[in-house]
Amino acid sequence: MNNFDIAVIGSGMGGSLISALNSDKNLILFEKDSNLGGCGSTFKRKGNYYNSGATTFVGYEQNHPIKKIFDKANYTPDIKKSEVAIRVIQNKKAVDRVKDFDTFIDNMDRVYPHKNNRIFWNTIKTLDEKFWSLQKLHYAKYNFSSYFKTANAVIEILKVFKLDVLKSANSFIDETLYGISDEYRAFIDSQLLITIQTTSKDIPLLSLALGLSYPFHDVFYVNNGMGSLFDGLLKDINVHKKEQILKIIKEKEFYRVISSKNEYKAKQVILNSSIYDSASLFDDVKIKKYYDSFSFSDQSAFVINLTLDSKEDFLHHYQIILDKNIPNAISQSFFISFSSKDDEKLSKNGYSVTISTHTKAVFWKSLSKEEYKKQKEITQNFIINNFLENFESLKKEDIIDIHSATSNTFKKYINRYNCGGKAITFKNILQTPSCRTPFEGLFNVGDTIFAGQGWPGVAIGVEVLNKELNV
Numbered sequence: 037m038n039n040f041d042i043a044v045i046g047s048g049m050g051g052s053l054i055s056a057l058n059s060d061k062n063l064i065l066f067e068k069d070s071n072l073g074g075c076g077s078t079f080k081r082k083g084n085y086y087n088s089g090a091t092t093f094v095g096y097e098q099n100h101p102i103k104k105i106f107d108k109a110n111y112t113p114d115i116k117k118s119e120v121a122i123r124v125i126q127n128k129k130a131v132d133r134v135k136d137f138d139t140f141i142d143n144m145d146r147v148y149p150h151k152n153n154r155i156f157w158n159t160i161k162t163l164d165e166k167f168w169s170l171q172k173l174h175y176a177k178y179n180f181s182s183y184f185k186t187a188n189a190v191i192e193i194l195k196v197f198k199l200d201v202l203k204s205a206n207s208f209i210d211e212t213l214y215g216i217s218d219e220y221r222a223f224i225d226s227q228l229l230i231t232i233q234t235t236s237k238d239i240p241l242l243s244l245a246l247g248l249s250y251p252f253h254d255v256f257y258v259n260n261g262m263g264s265l266f267d268g269l270l271k272d273i274n275v276h277k278k279e280q281i282l283k284i285i286k287e288k289e290f291y292r293v294i295s296s297k298n299e300y301k302a303k304q305v306i307l308n309s310s311i312y313d314s315a316s317l318f319d320d321v322k323i324k325k326y327y328d329s330f331s332f333s334d335q336s337a338f339v340i341n342l343t344l345d346s347k348e349d350f351l352h353h354y355q356i357i358l359d360k361n362i363p364n365a366i367s368q369s370f371f372i373s374f375s376s377k378d379d380e381k382l383s384k385n386g387y388s389v390t391i392s393t394h395t396k397a398v399f400w401k402s403l404s405k406e407e408y409k410k411q412k413e414i415t416q417n418f419i420i421n422n423f424l425e426n427f428e429s430l431k432k433e434d435i436i437d438i439h440s441a442t443s444n445t446f447k448k449y450i451n452r453y454n455c456g457g458k459a460i461t462f463k464n465i466l467q468t469p470s471c472r473t474p475f476e477g478l479f480n481v482g483d484t485i486f487a488g489q490g491w492p493g494v495a496i497g498v499e500v501l502n503k504e505l506n507v
C-alpha cells in the first residue's frame with residue numbers, strides 16, 4: 037500500500053506542476069505545512085487571509101508551459117487580468133508598466149526620457165519573444181541523452197540569438213541608453229531584483245530581457261489567493277499535508293522515504309525542497325556531498341502582511357523605489373500587492389496587502405531573540421512609513437492588522453532560509469543545478485535549480501524534468 041512510482045517532496049510551484057503532469061501515475065506528494073504552495077501559498081491569521089510571497093501570476097497564455105500544464109490538469113484557474121501590471125513610483129513620479137508597447141513607451145518618455153527608449157525596450161521585448169518561441173529548451177546533466185538534448189538547446193539558442201548571446205546587459209544599457217541617469221538605472225535594477233534576483237551587473241543581455249519583460253505578457257490576479265491555484269492543480273493528486281519527510285534512504289531498486297508519520301517506498305523521488313536544504317534528508321555520503329556542493333545563495337525575503345481598512349481603489353501591484361537602502365535589506369525598493377476589492381476571501385475584512393523586499397538570510401539567523409525583534413521592527417517601520425508617504429490617502433490608523441516575516445519565518449513554515457533562485461550569470465551558468473542528479477531515480481524541481489524562479493521559470497524546469505523522468 038505504501039509503494040509508489042513517484043514520491044514528490046514539497047507542494048511548491050515545482051512540486052505541484054510536476055505532480056499535475058503525472059497525475060496518471062502512482063504518485064504521492066508530501067507537504068510539511070498545512071497550506072499548499074510554499075512561497076506561493078495563502079495563509080489565514082486572526083480570521084484574515086494573506087499571500088505569503090508570490091502575488092502575480094504570469095505565463096497563463098497560449099504556447100506557454102504553464103497554460104499547457106494547467107490544461108493537462110484539466111483546471112481553469114479563477115483569475116483576472118491586471119490591466120496595469122505594476123505601477124513603479126520613484127520620487128513621487130509614476131510609470132505604469134502596461135502590455136501595450138506604445139503606451140508604455142509614452143509613459144517611459146514622460147518620466148525617464150531618452151532618445152533611444154523605443155530601441156532599447158523594443159530589443160528587450162523582441163529577445164523575450166524569441167526566447168518563449170524556442171522549441172528545444174533543455175538543460176540537464178548526468179546522462180547521455182540529457183547532454184544531447186542540452187547540446188541541441190545550446191545550438192538552437194546560438195542560431196536564434198546569434199551574437200546577442202555574448203553581449204552583457206551592462207554593455208547593452210551603456211551603448212543604447214548612453215548617459216543613463218541614476219534614477220533610470222535604479223528603475224531597471226529594482227525590477228530585475230524582483231524577477232531574476234540580481235541587478236544588471238554581471239548578467240547577459242538575454243537575462244536582462246527576460247527579467248524586464250514580464251509586464252509585456254498578461255499578468256493575472258488570482259481570486260481567493262495565490263494558494264488557490266495549488267488546490268486546483270492538485271485536486272486529483274494523492275496529497276499528504278502536514279507530513280514532513282525526514283529521511284530518504286537509497287536502496288538497490290527504490291528509495292525508502294521516511295516521514296513524520298509513516299514510511300514509504302518509491303521508485304523515483306522528486307525533491308521540491310530547496311537545493312540548499314536537501315543534504316540533511318540523506319545519510320548516504322555521496323548524495324550528501326552532491327547537495328553540499330552547491331554554495332548557499334544568501335538571499336531571502338522580508339514580507340509584511342497588512343489588513344487595511346480603506347474605501348480607496350488601488351491597482352493590484354506597485355513598486356516603490358527609494359533613494360536609499362532599506363535597513364536590514366539589500367534593496368532600495370519594495371513591492372506592494374493589494375487584494376482585489378471584490379475578492380470575497382482576501383478582502384473580506386479590508387484589503388489584504390503583501391509588501392516584500394530582499395534581505396540576507398544569514399543575517400536574521402545570527403541575531404539573538406531580542407535583537408531579532410528589534411531589527412524586524414526597524415525594517416517594518418521604515419517600510420510602512422515610506423509606504424504611507426507614497427499613498428497619501430492612507431493613514432496609520434487604517435492598518436487593522438500587521439505582521440512581518442523574515443527568512444527565519446520561511447524556514448519555520450516551508451523549511452528554507454533562502455528565497456528566490458540564483459540568477460544565471462556568465463560566471464555560474466555551468467554550476468547551475470539540473471533536475472537530474474547523478475543518482476538514478478532522484479530528481480530536483482523548484483526555483484533553486486534550472487531555469488529559475490517564479491511561475492514561468494519554475495515551469496520551464498518542470499517541462500525539462502518531465503522529459504527527463506521518462507528517459
Ligand SMILES: Cc1cc2nc3c(=O)[nH]c(=O)nc-3n(C[C@H](O)[C@H](O)[C@H](O)COP(=O)(O)OP(=O)(O)OC[C@H]3O[C@@H](n4cnc5c(N)ncnc54)[C@H](O)[C@@H]3O)c2cc1C
Nearest residue numbers: 046048050068074075089090091092281450482483490491
Ligand atoms: C516575497 C516573494 C515574492 C514573490 N513574488 C512572486 C510573484 O509575484 N510571482 C511569481 O511568479 N513568483 C514570485 N516569487 C517567486 C516564487 O514564489 C518562487 O520562485 C516559487 O514559489 C518557488 O517554488 P518552488 O517550486 O521552488 O517551491 P517552494 O516555494 O520552495 O516550496 C517548497 C515546498 O516544499 C515543502 N517542503 C520542503 N521540505 C520538505 C520536506 N522535507 N517534507 C515535506 N515538504 C517539504 C515546503 O514546505 C514548501 O511548501 C516570489 C517569492 C517571494 C519569496
